[in-house]
Amino acid sequence: MRIVSWNVNGLRAATKKGFGDFLQDSSADVVGIQEVRALPEQLDAAIRAPEGWHAYFAPAQRRGYSGVGIYARRPADDVQDQLGEARFDDEGRFITARFGRLCIASVYFPKGSGKDRDNSRVPYKLDFYRAVFERISQLRKRGPVFVMGDYNTAHETIDLARPATNRKSSGFLDEERAEMSRWLAAGWVDVFRRQHPDEPGHYTWWRQWGDARANNVGWRIDYVLASPSAARHVRDAFIWSNQLGSDHCPVGVDVDIDFQRPQAHSPFT
Numbered sequence: 001m002r003i004v005s006w007n008v009n010g011l012r013a014a015t016k017k018g019f020g021d022f023l024q025d026s027s028a029d030v031v032g033i034q035e036v037r038a039l040p041e042q043l044d045a046a047i048r049a050p051e052g053w054h055a056y057f058a059p060a061q062r063r064g065y066s067g068v069g070i071y072a073r074r075p076a077d078d079v080q081d082q083l084g085e086a087r088f089d090d091e092g093r094f095i096t097a098r099f100g101r102l103c104i105a106s107v108y109f110p111k112g113s114g115k116d117r118d119n120s121r122v123p124y125k126l127d128f129y130r131a132v133f134e135r136i137s138q139l140r141k142r143g144p145v146f147v148m149g150d151y152n153t154a155h156e157t158i159d160l161a162r163p164a165t166n167r168k169s170s171g172f173l174d175e176e177r178a179e180m181s182r183w184l185a186a187g188w189v190d191v192f193r194r195q196h197p198d199e200p201g202h203y204t205w206w207r208q209w210g211d212a213r214a215n216n217v218g219w220r221i222d223y224v225l226a227s228p229s230a231a232r233h234v235r236d237a238f239i240w241s242n243q244l245g246s247d248h249c250p251v252g253v254d255v256d257i258d259f260q261r262p263q264a265h266s267p268f269t
Helices: 010-014 019-025 122-139 174-186 189-193
Strands: 002-005 030-034 054-058 067-072 079-081 094-098 100-109 145-151 222-225 236-238 249-254
Touching: 002 100, 002 145, 002 222, 010 019, 030 145, 030 189, 054 094, 054 222, 067 094, 067 100, 122 145, 122 174, 145 249, 189 222, 189 236, 222 236, 222 249
Parallel strands: 002 030, 030 100, 100 145
Antiparallel strands: 002 249, 030 067, 054 067, 079 094, 094 100, 145 222, 236 249
């Protein structure tokens, strides 16, 4: 089974850059997307309901803003897109799909910088983190959970090219990093970093100017975090840094389970 996450930076724009081909060629069973920036009815039919896929969306109330989604090769047994607080749910940042006991979340965590780049949204960002944490902590009591998405935080100095000059920037503030540390201390596994513990230069987002991507001056802010019972089944964790179409690139995991025909005694069924 392959699970992939991608902040597409506008699904309609990504569609023009080949997102449909990516979806079909990814060999994925589940694809989570973030920053959809469109209502489902604004999407081309081939993307809103692609052949061979079941698609679920959680749009923001504000047009052209935020939004998340999940594509899956088999129908979900249950889909949830509410955290129970309007200030979060109105922005379309959270969706989960359950397949048997397996739950997969696609989440677009807020930026903390604010429109004036004064870090004014950091409190909102941290509140959102905590709300998601509480929800997924409940979900993992019922079975394996993967939480994929754009976390908008680089956890350690190895996770961005220029840590020294970004100490006061949202995305690398001490309080944001501490919140991610809290998740890991609670048992959530950063499966990519587990596989590549000491390797720098693995990034998932680059600024769109100054040849940042060409020079690999980036940040690793897109993750797949796994509950302990899910992490045991991860066989590979990857970053597809060569995939174009957004200022982010896809990340994902390969899991030792047959998604289409779950094994009789699998924890995923």
